[in-house]
Amino acid sequence: MASTEKRRSAWEVAVAQFNEAARHLNLPEDVQEFLRTPKRELIVHFPVIMDDGRIRMFTGYRVHHSTIKGPTKGGIRYHPDVTLEEVRALAMWMTWKCALMNLPFGGAKGGVAVDPHALSEGELRRLTRRYTAEISILLGPEKDIPAPDVGTNPTIMGWIMDTYSIHQGYAVPAVVTGKPISIGGSQGRIEATGLGVMYTTRETLHRKGVRMHEVTVAIQGFGNVGSVTAMAMHREGAKIVAVSDVHGGVYNPHGLDPFNLMRHVQDSGTVADYPLGDPITNRDLLTLDVDVLVPAALEGVIDEELAPHVKARFIAEGANGPLTIEADRILQSQGVVIIPDILCNAGGVIVSYFEWVQDLQSFFWSEDEIRRQLKRIMLTNFDVVWDIALSKGVDLRTAAYTLAISRVVEALEARGVYP
């Protein structure tokens, strides 16, 4: 499938998932229409002076899907295929993810259509500063708080904090999360998403009578989410048999040591040429005969063509929206247990919330405290989702969506519609 089609279909997937949950909740059509529609969408075209002295134009987006439950929260993506439709889908998913975890936020997402690896550090910094300035009419600690996503990292969050602060005339750490610790970042933010993927997977396995040390795992993506998930699951005794990144993957049926792999990636920039295993394509990785499959890269990677070939019994959605609607249906009918993205990868935004709270109070917590609270929030809401799935006889995605959406509806009823 062409990548632009994939990006368009991310929005179609998000809407179809919403519609399905809305049907279960018997939501009136007008309320559905309100909740489906993004509140505001900003498109910016902006210049960056490249290292050769020439101006190059870039296009960026920031979408606020909902402000019903609070200021908007969500990452910023740097990827060549970023489109408005993709960012819109990702923003809607953030609304449900925050509501599912009971965080006082609405959903947002931003992105720039750029390959960050093709830029020098200076170009990346100038691009980030100009993009931040262009979307700054939407930003603010009480308005909209960005964070890292695919292609962005703590260094970039630091530049965003600095740019916004310089325009205000004073330091505003709470305007962005996922920053370096020295400027108000939180302990445990980098590990948060991967740890959360491990917690929800371990809990799901446990409820099915399976232990972490009994399973084999394949992970697509070895960025912030995939690498930490691999290390966290490895520590729990799981056998990580395959990992991949954009350049390709590596497979070893006897197990890979993700800590070793991490050191390899720091030197060579990819897992693809790791010597202690055989090369494997991203596509083959997704259909490996493993117990747990963790898609932790981009959306739409498992479609209707691939789904019938997936052999994993459990899918932990480290990425946002990795399955198309048809793939989801096929996998459900094959009896695969799918831990949905808004539940599985919510650890990142939970610790982002802690970072924001700490910045607002200028009082910082220990890493132990962060981990304890992260686990508490994830597992409390996991329990509620699991109980809904059992009592209503629905899959985990429908259970998570109905819970999240009903919380937003409750807030909407409490606020009413202005005027």
Ligand code: GLU
């Ligand atoms: N980009 C992450 C996500 O998709 C984190 C968002 C945040 O921390 O605000 O959940």
